[in-house]
Structures are given as structure tokens and as C-alpha cells.
Amino acid sequence: MLKVDHASVYFRTRDGNMVHALDRVSLDISDNSFVVALGASGCGKSTLLNAIAGFMPLSSGTITLDGRPVTHPGAERGVVFQKDTLLPWKSVVDNVALGLQFAGVQRAARRVRAEELLSLVGLKDFAKAFPYELSGGMRQRVGIARALATDPEVLLMDEPFGALDSLTREQMQELLVSVWKATGKRIFFITHSIEEALFLGTQVVVMSPRPGRIVARFDLDFVQEFVRTGDARSIKTAPEFASLREEIRTILHGSEEIRSAAE
Numbered sequence: 001m002l003k004v005d006h007a008s009v010y011f012r013t014r015d016g017n018m019v020h021a022l023d024r025v026s027l028d029i030s031d032n033s034f035v036v037a038l039g040a041s042g043c044g045k046s047t048l049l050n051a052i053a054g055f056m057p058l059s060s061g062t063i064t065l066d067g068r069p070v071t072h073p074g075a076e077r078g079v080v081f082q083k084d085t086l087l088p089w090k091s092v093v094d095n096v097a098l099g100l101q102f103a104g105v106q107r108a109a110r111r112v113r114a115e116e117l118l119s120l121v122g123l124k125d126f127a128k129a130f131p132y133e134l135s136g137g138m139r140q141r142v143g144i145a146r147a148l149a150t151d152p153e154v155l156l157m158d159e160p161f162g163a164l165d166s167l168t169r170e171q172m173q174e175l176l177v178s179v180w181k182a183t184g185k186r187i188f189f190i191t192h193s194i195e196e197a198l199f200l201g202t203q204v205v206v207m208s209p210r211p212g213r214i215v216a217r218f219d220l221d222f223v224q225e226f227v228r229t230g231d232a233r234s235i236k237t238a239p240e241f242a243s244l245r246e247e248i249r250t251i252l253h254g255s256e257e258i259r260s261a262a263e
């Protein structure tokens with residue numbers, strides 16, 4: 001279990017003001033769960049993910065993974081960012097194997113593992129290609145394979161499909177569900193998109209800004225239904241999906257109005 005307990009973060013800006021980026025956020029990322037944090041820009045989603053990744057400390061509260069405090073980045077937490085961070089001078093297979101290289105795994109074993117992961121993300125035939133030869137969606141697939149290479153316990157994804165066109169984005173969502181099912185990894189995923197959150201999450205936490213906090217939580221079954229049926233279209237056009245989308249839209253708009261009134 002990855003447990004975030006009353007996590008708060010304050011930043012001091014250049015002009016000396018304090019920003020309350022996260023306010024007593026608590027959530028559990030349990031085995032096999034797919035937890036999505038949804039919210040408008042500035043509500044603290046990346047701050048939360050960065051703290052879980054161990055890139056930055058909390059001002060107060062705790063984060064633990066299977067009971068151990070998270071204080072630094074670690075191989076048991078793989079991260080995928082919106083902008084791919086592939087090394088342009090390395091081939092796709094070598095990019096995927098990078099973490100294994102750092103971990104001291106032998107070259108031959110690194111290749112076998114990286115090629116397995118490239119098959120998992122549908123890029124078996126692109127092992128020798130270089131990042132500049134790939135589309136944005138393909139580069140994100142490489143990023144997912146790379147994050148999985150060290151067999152992390154949880155995958156942290158910061159708006160990974162935000163820069164993709166809508167068709168590619170939908171394909172990537174479906175691919176990610178198949179990766180989630182095939183690997184059994186827990187996923188923590190950030191998005192601005194209500195539809196993406198509803199489709200992917202077993203749990204969606206809705207966040208609002210200043211201070212960044214969780215204002216609603218939903219336990220959902222759409223992703224499991226997709227695993228069973230493989231039919232994304234009928235899930236996304238179902239009345240329950242549409243009514244939840246409207247409910248969340250109302251929550252997000254409501255928190256924006258409260259914020260504007262306070263400013």
C-alpha cells in the first residue's frame with residue numbers, strides 16, 4: 001500500500017509570498033488500483049506526484065510505501081512525465097534499458113528485459129530506432145516501458161497523454177489499461193481531462209486549487225468494464241458515464257467560482 005497521509009506543501013515564491021500548494025491530502029494507492037488525480041491547473045497535482053516520487057519533501061504529513069517512509073526517489077516508483085525524457089542519442093531499446101544499466105544489470109539481460117517491455121507496449125519492431133524517428137504517442141510508449149524496466153511497485157504518471165492528439169490519446173489510454181492488467185502495477189495518474197479520469201480510474205480524486213486539496217472521491221468500475229468488454233465507445237457513451245462527467249464538471253466549476261470569489 002502506498003499511503004499519503006495529511007500531506008501539505010507550502011512554497012515560498014520569489015517575492016516572498018507563501019503558496020499553499022497542497023493542503024492535508026490523504027489517499028491510498030492499494031494493490032492493483034488505478035488512482036487518478038483530476039483537477040484544473042495549479043491545484044497541486046504535480047506537487048503531489050513529485051512528493052510521492054520523492055523529488056521534494058512535504059511541509060507536513062507523511063508518505064509511506066508498504067510502511068516505509070518515502071523521502072527520496074527510488075526504483076520502486078517509476079515515473080512517466082508529459083514531456084518524454086528519452087535520450088536522443090540512444091536507441092529505443094537502450095533508452096528502455098537505462099534504469100537497468102544504472103542498476104548494474106548485464107547488457108544481455110538488459111536487452112531481453114527491454115525487448116519484452118517493448119512488445120508489451122506494441123513497439124517490438126522499433127527497438128533499434130532512435131527517438132526522433134517516433135511519433136509522440138510512440139515516445140510515450142517508450143517512456144512507459146522504461147518506467148517499468150526496473151519492475152517498480154507503483155507507476156507515477158504526470159499528465160502523460162496531455163500533449164497527444166485526441167485519437168492517439170484514446171489509443172494510449174487503452175494501451176495503458178492493457179499494461180496495467182498485464183503487469184498488475186498500481187498506477188497514480190494525473191490529468192486535466194474528466195473523461196480520461198473516468199475511463200481509467202478505479203478511484204478518481206478531484207482536486208481544487210489554493211489551497212490544493214481533494215474535494216471529492218469516486219470509486220469507479222468503468223475501467224474494469226473495459227477490461228471485460230474491450231468496448232471503450234459504449235462505456236464513454238453510456239448514460240452513467242455522462243452523468244458522472246457532469247457531476248464532476250459541476251464540482252470543478254464550483255471550486256473555481258469559490259476561488260474567484262475569494263480573490
Ligand SMILES: Nc1ncnc2c1ncn2[C@@H]1O[C@H](COP(=O)(O)OP(=O)(O)OP(=O)(O)O)[C@@H](O)[C@H]1O
Pocket residue numbers: 011012013019020021039040041042043044045046047048212
Ligand atoms: N517550486 C515552486 N515554487 C513556488 N510555487 C510553486 C512551485 N511549484 C508549484 N508551485 C505553485 O503551487 C501550486 C500547485 O502547483 P502544481 O504544479 O502542483 O499544480 P498542478 O495542478 O500540477 O498544475 P498543472 O496542471 O498546471 O501542472 C501552483 O499555484 C504553483 O504555482
